[in-house]
Amino acid sequence: MEHTNDAHKVKPFTDDEYAQYQKAFSVPHRRPIRVGPKGYVLRADWPTHSEDVRTMPLRPDDIFVVSFPRSGTTWTQELVWLIENDMNFEKAKSIPLTDRYPFLEDFIYASATRMAARNDPAKLKMLEEILKPAPERLAATPSPRFIKSHLPLSLLPEGTLDTARVVYVARDPRDVAVSFYHFLKSFPHNGLTASFKEYYDLFINDLEMWSPIFEHVKEAWQQRHHPNMLFLFYEELSKDLGAVARRVADFLGKQYTDEQYASLLDHLKFDNFQKNTAVDITDLKKFGLLDSKGQNFIRKGKTGAWRDNFDEEMIQRTEQWMADNMRDTDLLFPQN
Numbered sequence: 267m268e269h270t271n272d273a274h275k276v277k278p279f280t281d282d283e284y285a286q287y288q289k290a291f292s293v294p295h296r297r298p299i300r301v302g303p304k305g306y307v308l309r310a311d312w313p314t315h316s317e318d319v320r321t322m323p324l325r326p327d328d329i330f331v332v333s334f335p336r337s338g339t340t341w342t343q344e345l346v347w348l349i350e351n352d353m354n355f356e357k358a359k360s361i362p363l364t365d366r367y368p369f370l371e372d373f374i375y376a377s378a379t380r381m382a383a384r385n386d387p388a389k390l391k392m393l394e395e396i397l398k399p400a401p402e403r404l405a406a407t408p409s410p411r412f413i414k415s416h417l418p419l420s421l422l423p424e425g426t427l428d429t430a431r432v433v434y435v436a437r438d439p440r441d442v443a444v445s446f447y448h449f450l451k452s453f454p455h456n457g458l459t460a461s462f463k464e465y466y467d468l469f470i471n472d473l474e475m476w477s478p479i480f481e482h483v484k485e486a487w488q489q490r491h492h493p494n495m496l497f498l499f500y501e502e503l504s505k506d507l508g509a510v511a512r513r514v515a516d517f518l519g520k521q522y523t524d525e526q527y528a529s530l531l532d533h534l535k536f537d538n539f540q541k542n543t544a545v546d547i548t549d550l551k552k553f554g555l556l557d558s559k560g561q562n563f564i565r566k567g568k569t570g571a572w573r574d575n576f577d578e579e580m581i582q583r584t585e586q587w588m589a590d591n592m593r594d595t596d597l598l599f600p601q602n
């Protein structure tokens with residue numbers, strides 16, 4: 267596990283961290299790990315392919331969509347894909363988003379998904395295919411490649427920002443926490459039994475996967491003026507998707523008519539998006555990993571809805587948490 271590069275050094279959760287994490291679940295979870303000086307939390311499977319990710323050959327026309335989970339990744343992926351692909355709505359509806367965008371670090375779910383499908387050889391066989399590490403699958407993917415990742419910039423393949431284009435989307439961490447909780451709840455095999463308030467403790471103590479969220483966002487924020495970086499907020503998409511779509515088009519060097527933009531907004535509108543079977547996580551439903559409704563992937567689509575989930579004590583703790591984390595940055599989450 268030892269790595270010469272500090273950004274990739276791995277250490278397991280301490281006993282205390284692991285106990286606090288495990289307390290939220292009724293089924294045993296493997297001890298997560300922390301990576302690099304910021305201590306990004308990842309699943310224990312990370313080191314099996316982290317070198318393949320770090321050294322993955324890049325192409326100048328690669329397009330990455332990067333985010334902390336539950337920040338509007340899927341929405342942004344579809345927006346970016348359509349703008350790069352001449353607004354080909356028919357193609358977008360006919361090929362699942364997961365096929366159009368390999369998930370760079372999907373292998374970190376290998377153990378968890380194998381566990382969940384352990385009694386079903388047919389499912390396991392399909393999983394092996396799906397969970398072939400993305401760096402391997404990407405080598406055979408024609409250009410331009412679209413790549414989804416929840417890794418912070420420092421863990422992306424070396425040289426990503428200098429070679430490829432990156433669209434990063436950030437969201438108010440309070441809404442992310444609520445969304446993440448409901449998302450985890452919809453996977454019964456996770457055995458999440460914590461109440462939201464209990465889960466929130468874990469979240470703001472940076473014990474959730476891909477945490478610490480502020481460091482994740484700040485790394486990208488620092489690069490927002492890099493010519494290969496487009497930094498977006500979920501709240502901006504929510505407030506004025508048309509304006510964001512035009513920024514994405516400028517970034518990708520594309521031009522469209524007002525009619526095309528109108529069709530794009532219609533396609534991406536929450537109600538239509540929620541019904542679009544090409545952008546939900548069909549594979550996971552097929553494996554029975556999601557609950558029978560499976561509705562928590564594209565769930566509510568609101569900004570500021572955290573207020574309905576926080577009591578006074580949580581609000582106060584959060585103010586402190588946010589103040590502590592925002593002290594050394596000019597980053598501000600837009601309030602709609």
Ligand code: A3P
Nearest residue numbers: 336337338339340341445536539564565566567
């Ligand atoms: P909520 O759980 O708050 O509803 P990700 O794709 O990164 O996992 O992010 C998921 C979040 O984005 C969910 O938030 C989901 O509802 C929201 N989302 C997805 N598509 C959306 C859309 N078209 N409009 C608004 N929000 C959307």
